[in-house]
Structures are given as structure tokens and as C-alpha cells.
Amino acid sequence: ENIWLRTKRYNASGAVSSGTGGVCYLYFPARPSAHQRKALAAVGVR
Helix, strand or coil: CCCCCEEEEECCCCCEEEEECCCCCCCCCCCCCHHHHHHHHHCCCC
């Protein structure tokens, strides 16, 4: 499943534009289980 975040922002000319992008927060467990470590590794977090 892909989730796209559409944001409003100002481009170089000062006009409002929209598109994909934004901020993604990843909550990392203090002591991840083996299953959690595998899931995190699958998205590139080591």
C-alpha cells in the first residue's frame, strides 16, 4: 500500500504549489523485538 502525502508549499517564484512530499515520523522502539527489527530493516532502518 502506498500512502502519498500532499502538501501546499511556496515554490521559488513565491506561488503556492502542491505535490508529494512532507515529513514522515518514525517511532523507533527503545528495545525492538526480533520481529520489529526485521520490519524496520525492511524499510531501511538499522
